[in-house]
Amino acid sequence: MLLLKVENLNVYYGAIHALKGITLEVNEGEIVTLIGANGAGKSTTLKTISGLLRPQSGTITYNGEVINGLPAQAIVKKGISHVPEGRRIFPNLTVMENLELGAYLHRSREGMKKSIQEVFRRFPRLRERQKQMAGTLSGGEQQMLAIGRALMSRPKLLLLDEPSMGLAPILVQEIFNIIKEINEQGTTILLVEQNANMALSVAHRGYVLETGRITLTGSAAELISSEDVKKAYLGG
Amino acid sequence: MAGFLQQVINGLSLGSIYALIALGYTMVYGIIQLINFAHGDILMVGAYIGFFAVVYLKLNIWWAFIIAMAGASLLGVIIERVAYKPLRNAPRLAALITAIGMSLLLENGGLMILGTDIRSYPVGTITNKQLPLSFLGIQLTATTLQLLILAVTVVMMIILQYIVHYTWTGKAMRAVSYDRDAARLMGINVDETISVTFALGSAFAAVAGILLGLYYNTIQPLMGIMPGLKAFVAAVIGGIGLIPGAMLGGFALGVFETMVSGYWSSKMRDPIVFILLILILLLKPAGLLGRNNTEKV
Ligand SMILES: Nc1ncnc2c1ncn2[C@@H]1O[C@H](COP(=O)(O)OP(=O)(O)O)[C@@H](O)[C@H]1O
Numbered sequence: 120m121l122l123l124k125v126e127n128l129n130v131y132y133g134a135i136h137a138l139k140g141i142t143l144e145v146n147e148g149e150i151v152t153l154i155g156a157n158g159a160g161k162s163t164t165l166k167t168i169s170g171l172l173r174p175q176s177g178t179i180t181y182n183g184e185v186i187n188g189l190p191a192q193a194i195v196k197k198g199i200s201h202v203p204e205g206r207r208i209f210p211n212l213t214v215m216e217n218l219e220l221g222a223y224l225h226r227s228r229e230g231m232k233k234s235i236q237e238v239f240r241r242f243p244r245l246r247e248r249q250k251q252m253a254g255t256l257s258g259g260e261q262q263m264l265a266i267g268r269a270l271m272s273r274p275k276l277l278l279l280d281e282p283s284m285g286l287a288p289i290l291v292q293e294i295f296n297i298i299k300e301i302n303e304q305g306t307t308i309l310l311v312e313q314n315a316n317m318a319l320s321v322a323h324r325g326y327v328l329e330t331g332r333i334t335l336t337g338s339a340a341e342l343i344s345s346e347d348v349k350k351a352y353l354g355g
Numbered sequence: 356m357a358g359f360l361q362q363v364i365n366g367l368s369l370g371s372i373y374a375l376i377a378l379g380y381t382m383v384y385g386i387i388q389l390i391n392f393a394h395g396d397i398l399m400v401g402a403y404i405g406f407f408a409v410v411y412l413k414l415n416i417w418w419a420f421i422i423a424m425a426g427a428s429l430l431g432v433i434i435e436r437v438a439y440k441p442l443r444n445a446p447r448l449a450a451l452i453t454a455i456g457m458s459l460l461l462e463n464g465g466l467m468i469l470g471t472d473i474r475s476y477p478v479g480t481i482t483n484k485q486l487p488l489s490f491l492g493i494q495l496t497a498t499t500l501q502l503l504i505l506a507v508t509v510v511m512m513i514i515l516q517y518i519v520h521y522t523w524t525g526k527a528m529r530a531v532s533y534d535r536d537a538a539r540l541m542g543i544n545v546d547e548t549i550s551v552t553f554a555l556g557s558a559f560a561a562v563a564g565i566l567l568g569l570y571y572n573t574i575q576p577l578m579g580i581m582p583g584l585k586a587f588v589a590a591v592i593g594g595i596g597l598i599p600g601a602m603l604g605g606f607a608l609g610v611f612e613t614m615v616s617g618y619w620s621s622k623m624r625d626p627i628v629f630i631l632l633i634l635i636l637l638l639k640p641a642g643l644l645g646r647n648n649t650e651k652v
Pocket residue numbers: 132135137155156157158159160161162163164
């Protein structure tokens with residue numbers, strides 16, 4: 120079933136034309152990855168879907184409903200949660216407060232407690248550090264917190280922007296295992312990565328973005344074996 | 356020694372008013388990085404609302420506080436919506452100049468509507484008595500007004516700490532002040548949160564306005580200028596954007612100022628405060644409680 124459809128999206132930063140008519144689809148239950156070089160427009164795509172940016176033209180349909188133009192808080196409420204590039208946790212708030220803010224729109228005590236326990240089960244290290252200021256966590260822990268915080272709103276669709284950025288290889292593997300697990304438990308994922316290898320290893324399908332345009336799309340297997348992708352993103 | 360302690364008492368009560376005002380500056384700065392130069396004038400409006408509540412509505416001082424807080428909050432929210440919100444993505448200087456303009460508007464509007472008459476709260480608005488105090492055998496005096504000022508300030512600060520740290524509104528305020536876009540991704544309504552911040556800051560200013568009116572026994576349309584500037588200095592001393600910094604800065608400045616006029620010259624009081632501002636900006640621009648935020652990768 121089609122969960123998200125982005126059609127002919129054009130986004131500008133002032134005079135800079137960052138997205139030049141991109142179209143993509145995400146079906147329920149999938150991991151879809153959006154790969155591309157630095158500056159291709161990956162983050163811009165996610166920010167537009169989550170309502171941080173407004174498109175000049177084009178439509179974003181989620182669950183059969185047009186959502187572009189809605190404020191970000193209305194879009195979270197509909198079940199789209201965005202883990203932004205660079206994690207953007209609140210460094211001067213405790214780990215617990217960060218998680219609570221993730222459930223800002225779902226504040227019933229019981230539901231909140233349950234969500235927090237689920238996040239702690241998935242990320243036991245966050246439980247140990249719940250009273251610590253989030254800024255004192257290591258990079259990997261901060262990424263876990265960012266993902267955990269996004270899961271607090273119980274999203275149907277999770278947007279992940281470069282979750283592996285700046286992490287040691289062993290942590291990258293751990294984060295991708297978690298992404299897979301979250302997906303297997305029923306959350307649809309749109310994953311943005313520069314680490315194409317890793318992204319294609321967990322994704323079902325992918326899109327290649329180059330300077331604001333989708334240049335290639337296919338199943339993860341097709342993209343991994345594509346000569347163009349190999350040359351540009353897989354180092355050979 | 357007795358003289359010194361007496362100055363401390365006087366300084367703390369004046370300083371607590373500065374602290375109340377500084378809290379509003381710092382909260383607004385924390386959330387939209389704007390020095391709201393109209394803040395001192397909101398204080399003046401609060402003082403007048405309190406005055407009219409006492410004189411014309413014959414209400415007691417506590418009701419005057421509440422009505423003044425409500426009125427000033429409304430004014431603060433309107434100013435933000437009308438004057439600052441449209442400039443939220445404009446260069447900071449534009450908003451700063453607008454804030455100065457808003458301040459002039461309130462001052463001159465005040466002069467136009469209220470005239471240049473100096474008014475004062477009617478005698479008996481609060482009972483003002485000298486109270487003997489004894490501290491380690493040293494005899495001191497404090498007035499009931501001084502104690503009222505301290506008590507009101509402490510209660511307001513406790514309420515603020517509670518709101519900021521234990522309520523959803525407070526969590527939203529902190530989230531917006533650290534990272535506006537990340538806050539939006541949590542589902543926080545940034546515009547509403549900014550309005551609440553202005554409302555709170557303005558309510559604090561209104562309380563400070565009434566207390567100042569009682570303390571100096573005068574209110575007039577320009578009464579907010581000097582305390583506003585002093586409280587701004589206090590907020591910078593403590594570290595602009597930091598709530599504990601504003602409290603510390605306010606108390607510290609009040610005591611410092613009282614010492615300067617007590618032991619040196621009351622003529623030097625105001626210039627020294629601004630020299631202090633320059634020194635802080637040169638030597639420790641992040642303020643006493645501020646530190647340079649290092650970002651973690
Ligand atoms: N805030 C901004 N202001 C102006 N240009 C921007 C801004 N953010 C991104 N851009 C530009 O838009 C393009 C796409 O950026 P982005 O979506 O961040 O790329 P990616 O995430 O793929 O690295 C780049 O050319 C970038 O320079």
